[in-house]
Amino acid sequence: MNYIELIGITLSLLYMWLELQQKLAMWTVGIASALLYVVVFFVAKLYANMGLQLYYAAASVYGLYVWYHGAKKEAQPLPVTLVKRLQIVVATGAIVVLWAALYFILSHYTDSPAPIVDAFVTAVCVVAMYGLAHKILHHWILWIIADGVSIGLCLWQQLYITSLLYFIYTVVAVVGYFKWKKAMNAGT
DSSP states (O other): OHHHHHHHHHHHHHHHHHHHTTOTTHHHHHHHHHHHHHHHHHHTTOHHHHHHHHHHHHHHHHHHHHHHHHHHHHTSOOOOBOOOHHHHHHHHHHHHHHHHHHHHHHHHHSOOSOHHHHHHHHHHHHHHHHHHHTTBTTHHHHHHHHHHHHHHHHHHTTOHHHHHHHHHHHHHHHHHHHHHHHHHHHTO
């Protein structure tokens, strides 16, 4: 299993670098890393995270479409934008509802060892991925939360290399927030 996790981490690190650079190629790399992590999280019995990886793969197809066509329409890259108040309300509601639904499913129908945390991380990541696809600056804050919690979850499941990846994700999310904010203020 370790080789799958190592390849997944390598692709994930490449994905993060491409994301910071706002490169379209990040989406195809994201699909590959997500599919590898489906296997990693299945073996670890973190089923919501496994499902999240399937969502990432599908959302990456969507993100690729949005970024490509948004750039094509405007003959320039899709711009970074601020979150709107209504989006905050909808995102918060979506996280709460999804968290509750996933927790119910995981706690009643699976042998997940951490249903409440697994469900929480997944709910936050689903909403963060939407923000990424639309280049909403504040999606980075959701990644900071989800990745920080994931560090502990992966350590607890003895996925030490993946917990290191989530630590790196957390740092990159902080850097990404400021880098995208700078790009937004510069109009790029």
